[in-house]
Amino acid sequence: MIQDDYRAAIDVGTTKVCTILGKKRPDGSIEIAGVGVAPCSGLKRGLVADPEATTSAVMASVGAASKAAGMPIRQAYLGLTGSHVESRNVWSKVDGFSGVTVVTQEDVRRALAVASEDAAVEGRDLLHVIPRSYALDGIYGVRNPLGMHAAEMYVQAHAILGDRHPIESLQAAVRAAGIGISGLIVEPVAAAEAVLTDAEREEGVILADIGGGTTDVAVFYEGSIVHTTVLPIGGYQFTNDIAISFNATYEESERIKLRFASAVPDARTASEEFGIDSQGMDDPLIITRREIGQLMSERATELMRLMMKKLDEPHLNGLRISQMVLTGGGVKLDGFQAIARYIFQGHVRTASPRGAEGLPVERQDPQFSASVGLLLWGMRNLPRESHAGRKAITRTGGRSNGGGGLRASFRGLLPRSKATKAAKRESATPVGV
Ligand SMILES: Nc1ncnc2c1ncn2[C@@H]1O[C@H](COP(=O)(O)OP(=O)(O)OP(=O)(O)O)[C@@H](O)[C@H]1O
Ligand SMILES: [Mg+2]
The missing domain is CATH 3.30.420.40 (ATPase, nucleotide binding domain)
Structure with missing residues (x-):
């Protein structure tokens, strides 16, 4: 054992x-x-x-x-x-307060239960219910109500469904x-x-994990998660654009992407030529980095625009988030970060996982x-x-x-600093x- x-x-x-x-x-x-x-x-x-x-x-x-x-x-x-993964935010009244009492762990548990009931949608599974803040007797923005006195409590929670x-x-x-x-x-x-700092969560940040098949997005503000969404687009589409444009197999297109692609090919190398195996042709097709770069740049721009459109939500619009953190294999495409910065018009960094020793x-x-x-x-x-x-x-x-x-x-979460306890x-x- x-x-x-x-x-x-x-x-x-x-x-x-x-x-x-x-x-x-x-x-x-x-x-x-x-x-x-x-x-x-x-x-x-x-x-x-x-x-x-x-x-x-x-x-x-x-x-x-x-x-x-x-x-x-x-x-x-x-x-x-x-x-199919989507999020919603709910405000729920926590019943059971009679007169002014100290908020206990049991009250927090009931808050989570009532938020879960309010967030539930017929036919969908509730995956996470994460308390964002509480309102005690009309005072908003309380992150950890435990031990405080209140006669009335509301909880604001972020729910993720699938x-x-x-x-x-x-x-x-x-x-x-x-x-x-x-x-x-x-x-x-x-x-x-694995990638965000506490300061980024606090100040407001968009996290995008651009994988092979999806772009997974989470938005944080004032220390807690406020929006979660998934776009069915990733590195696959970048490779597929090459495959379609040059009638190449997916494998050959992936090889070309990993070896030669840049979303912003620099002027010195843009005219460099190389061969791509095109189906139905005896000899490789000779193309330039500029041609591949054009495809990558258009796809990266479209992905970023779609992401920004998906985040054009009333509850996010007033938040003034000026930081974005990119991760996932898709961001390893040379020049992706530059395009992201241009579309987002804010600070963008690319991140690798941290927080675990011995990786x-x-x-x-x-x-x-x-x-x-x-x-x-x-x-x-x-x-x-x-x-x-x-x-x-x-x-x-x-x-x-x-x-x-x-x-x-099914676990609820207090804002990050309180989560472990x-x-x-x-x-x-x-x-x-
Ligand atoms: N240097 C690179 N340049 C361009 N794209 C790259 C590079 N390295 C990896 N990729 C792309 O990253 C993608 C794989 O990323 P990742 O491993 O994060 O995806 P995944 O976790 O398998 O997929 P998902 O999370 O979408 O289900 C592939 O599309 C691959 O082509
Ligand atoms: Mg992944």
Whole structure:
């Protein structure tokens, strides 16, 4: 039996599955014990299109992580994306106050329960309900109401919802690999966990994880998440533009993209020529970096414009957010950041995952931000349980059966600074929603 707090996270991406096993040290820091990455061809735009291919990629990735760590993985947190993922914000009145009383943990728990009821939408699964702030007796903006006095309390919460069918398909593909699921975490929330600083969350920031099949977006303001959305566009479309323009296979187009593409080819190299294998032609087609650059620049511009359009929401318009953090493999395209800065007209940086020790150098890369973030978010916000070794150790019986599905992932969050403490307090009282 393994006594340490080992937990695993599986990021099933459109191009690769990444499994990370990590351990929480007594001082709270998180150390990575093993990483396994396997190519995946089972997803399209973040959704399972080929269950068997997905399952075998999960098996390969979990197997590699288990081998690297020297211990079997039985369970894991699972990342979720797809354009069915949407968010909404609710204000809810917390009943049960009679006269002025001290706000207790039970009141906070009831706040989460009532916000969950208000956020629920018929036929959709509620994935996260994250308290953003509270209003006590008409005073708004209270981040942690515990211990304060109030006769009336409202909670403002951010809820993230998804469609049942794609969620079930992903879970089934992972379970078929022999892995239990002890929590679902949406990918934009995970990526944010691995790349954003506290100052960025406080001042306001847009986080975009541009992957192979999706662009996962999360917006933070005054320390908490205010918007989550997923666009069904990623590196795939960039490669596909090359494939269509030059009648090349997807593989050949990907090779050309990785080797020669830039969204802002510089004047010195723009006329450089190279060959691309075009189907139906005996000899490679000779093209220039400028031609590829034109395609990449148009696609990057369109992606950024679509993202900004998607964020043109009444509740975001007044926030004056002037920072953007980009991550995911798609931002490795040379010149992408420059285009993002031009469209966004604000400060833009590209980020790799941080916050976990022992991440192999080759994984300290924007492509692994969401994978690392899944582990960090789960470790910081979900109850302690062991995902590795032969037998589960849980403090909250029944939550680690791998079949817990959505309910097991259901945790509310206090604003970031309070989250860890709150998670510890909450661990014995799962939110009953
Ligand atoms: N140097 C590069 N230049 C351009 N694109 C790149 C580069 N390196 C990686 N990519 C692109 O990044 C994408 C893969 O990114 P990532 O690993 O973040 O995706 P994923 O997690 O598998 O997919 P998703 O999160 O969308 O489900 C691919 O489309 C790949 O072509
Ligand atoms: Mg990804």
